[in-house]
Amino acid sequence: MITIPTEQQPLIVRDLAKSFTMHLQGGRSLPVLANAGFALKAGECAVLAGPSGVGKSSILKMIYGNYAVNSGSIAVWHEGAVIDLATAEPRAVMAVRKRTIGYVSQFLSVVPRVSTRDIVAEPMIARGIDRQEARERAETLLARLNLPSRLFDLPPATFSGGEQQRVNIARGFSTNHPILLLDEPTASLDSANRDVVLEIISEKKAEGVALLGIFHDLDTRERVADHLIDVSAFAPAQAA
Amino acid sequence: MNQQLSTDERARMAAHDGPLLSVRDLTKRYGQRIGCDDISFDVWPGEVLAIVGESGSGKTTLLNCISTRLPATSGTVTYQMRDGQPRNLFEMEEAERRHLLRTDWGFVHQNPADGLRMTVSAGANVGERLMAVGNRHYGQIRETATDWLSRVEIMAERIDDQPRAFSGGMRQRLQIARNLVTAPRLVFMDEPTGGLDVSVQARLLDLLRGLVADLGLAVIIVTHDLAVARLLSDRIMVMKDGHVIETGLTDRVLDDPQAPYTQLLVSSILQV
Numbered sequence: 096m097i098t099i100p101t102e103q104q105p106l107i108v109r110d111l112a113k114s115f116t117m118h119l120q121g122g123r124s125l126p127v128l129a130n131a132g133f134a135l136k137a138g139e140c141a142v143l144a145g146p147s148g149v150g151k152s153s154i155l156k157m158i159y160g161n162y163a164v165n166s167g168s169i170a171v172w173h174e175g176a177v178i179d180l181a182t183a184e185p186r187a188v189m190a191v192r193k194r195t196i197g198y199v200s201q202f203l204s205v206v207p208r209v210s211t212r213d214i215v216a217e218p219m220i221a222r223g224i225d226r227q228e229a230r231e232r233a234e235t236l237l238a239r240l241n242l243p244s245r246l247f248d249l250p251p252a253t254f255s256g257g258e259q260q261r262v263n264i265a266r267g268f269s270t271n272h273p274i275l276l277l278d279e280p281t282a283s284l285d286s287a288n289r290d291v292v293l294e295i296i297s298e299k300k301a302e303g304v305a306l307l308g309i310f311h312d313l314d315t316r317e318r319v320a321d322h323l324i325d326v327s328a329f330a331p332a333q334a335a
Numbered sequence: 336m337n338q339q340l341s342t343d344e345r346a347r348m349a350a351h352d353g354p355l356l357s358v359r360d361l362t363k364r365y366g367q368r369i370g371c372d373d374i375s376f377d378v379w380p381g382e383v384l385a386i387v388g389e390s391g392s393g394k395t396t397l398l399n400c401i402s403t404r405l406p407a408t409s410g411t412v413t414y415q416m417r418d419g420q421p422r423n424l425f426e427m428e429e430a431e432r433r434h435l436l437r438t439d440w441g442f443v444h445q446n447p448a449d450g451l452r453m454t455v456s457a458g459a460n461v462g463e464r465l466m467a468v469g470n471r472h473y474g475q476i477r478e479t480a481t482d483w484l485s486r487v488e489i490m491a492e493r494i495d496d497q498p499r500a501f502s503g504g505m506r507q508r509l510q511i512a513r514n515l516v517t518a519p520r521l522v523f524m525d526e527p528t529g530g531l532d533v534s535v536q537a538r539l540l541d542l543l544r545g546l547v548a549d550l551g552l553a554v555i556i557v558t559h560d561l562a563v564a565r566l567l568s569d570r571i572m573v574m575k576d577g578h579v580i581e582t583g584l585t586d587r588v589l590d591d592p593q594a595p596y597t598q599l600l601v602s603s604i605l606q607v
Contacts, residue, residue, distance in 0.1 A: 117598070
């Protein structure tokens with residue numbers, strides 16, 4: 096049975112395989128994943144589970160287009176049509192990133208001279224939201240994540256690690272992408288801010304966003320996951 | 336001119352969508368030596384393409400051929416003019432090509448002295464391109480020039496100074512203002528941060544990043560610096576010995592390089 100993505104099931108991964116060929120080490124091949132398959136549903140959060148090194152992060156990176164795919168498909172519902180991200184042209188991947196798939200990570204490279212407010216507002220402006228409104232929404236989100244308002248005008252380069260993480264999280268959650276990839280958004284947050292992130296995730300679900308995340312903390316995982324995807328089931332037959 | 340267009344080019348224009356620039360099978364030879372060999376790619380409106388490689392990889396030769404500063408040995412470069420018509424640049428009259436370079440295109444050189452007139456004022460350097468597109472009103476030209484100087488963070492009181500009296504970073508920012516004042520749709524950049532101190536580079540990159548996003552510019556930037564490519568570009572083309580080794584989305588090429596040569600380049604970056 097072949098199913099294709101729809102608005103209700105906007106992402107379907109099938110037979111996905113990934114290995115790294117390290118040409119500088121004599122062409123050694125490092126298989127990471129084989130036959131990975133799952134689907135995301137609108138309004139639900141799926142969580143990638145499994146021990147460290149099993150390939151959870153590689154799955155997120157293949158979906159977002161940072162990693163090349165060896166074989167298999169990543170079919171996504173993008174503005175009323177289906178695109179296979181495993182084979183899509185860079186332009187198509189860029190369009191999907193702009194409109195359909197967002198990425199929430201704590202670790203983005205800091206742009207030296209852009210204010211915190213504008214870093215968070217930027218993805219909204221790119222999606223056509225009025226600059227003023229985007230800035231106001233950015234402030235609301237930053238305030239929710241307990242970032243002091245005196246920091247909004249400053250670039251985050253000099254902030255503490257925890258403050259930078261929250262700026263990145265605010266940026267990731269600021270848009271209304273119908274699919275969100277969550278790369279450990281709660282790791283090393285204090286419990287108050289972790290609760291805010293969990294609240295935001297619940298709101299995203301209520302809005303019908305399909306979420307796929309990595310959460311190492313078991314308690315957090317239990318609170319957000321509608322279902323678990325056991326990534327160790329996608330282990331390649333033998334490790335080289 | 337219209338007779339030169341193939342049917343599918345016409346169809347593409349009719350759909351009012353298509354690449355701004357299409358390079359096909361472009362080859363440049365210097366006698367037996369290859370400058371660049373059989374290169375094909377498209378650049379779409381608003382897209383930033385970085386051509387990366389070490390010195391001698393052919394990236395600057397390629398840039399100079401595309402921008403018609405250097406005659407190619409074979410191949411075509413098609414540009415979508417402002418009226419929506421695609422034109423083969425190599426079949427254009429010299430005067431028409433010069434007009435394009437002065438209005439709809441920009442070219443930012445590594446050495447600002449190559450792109451500026453060092454012995455006329457900063458304001459005149461910016462104003463000159465405005466006059467090339469028909470502006471004659473002195474007051475307006477000066478006002479626009481002042482505005483552009485401030486956008487590239489040069490203080491208004493420096494408008495009557497010659498670029499000779501500017502620092503390297505200021506000269507490069509002035510060169511950028513001179514290029515962008517006519518609202519070009521495509522800007523070529525050859526190692527724009529090359530000769531600058533690291534802190535000055537960071538400021539310039541930041542400025543470029545903002546301007547490119549605000550103006551929706553298409554940019555073809557040649558750089559050997561992968562960090563510059565990461566910060567500015569959407570797509571990367573890796574070159575070596577005149578050939579394209581690998582091409583793709585910038586973060587895909589840098590996070591998961593496929594070709595042995597790209598892996599070598601990426602692994603050679605010092606992690607700070």
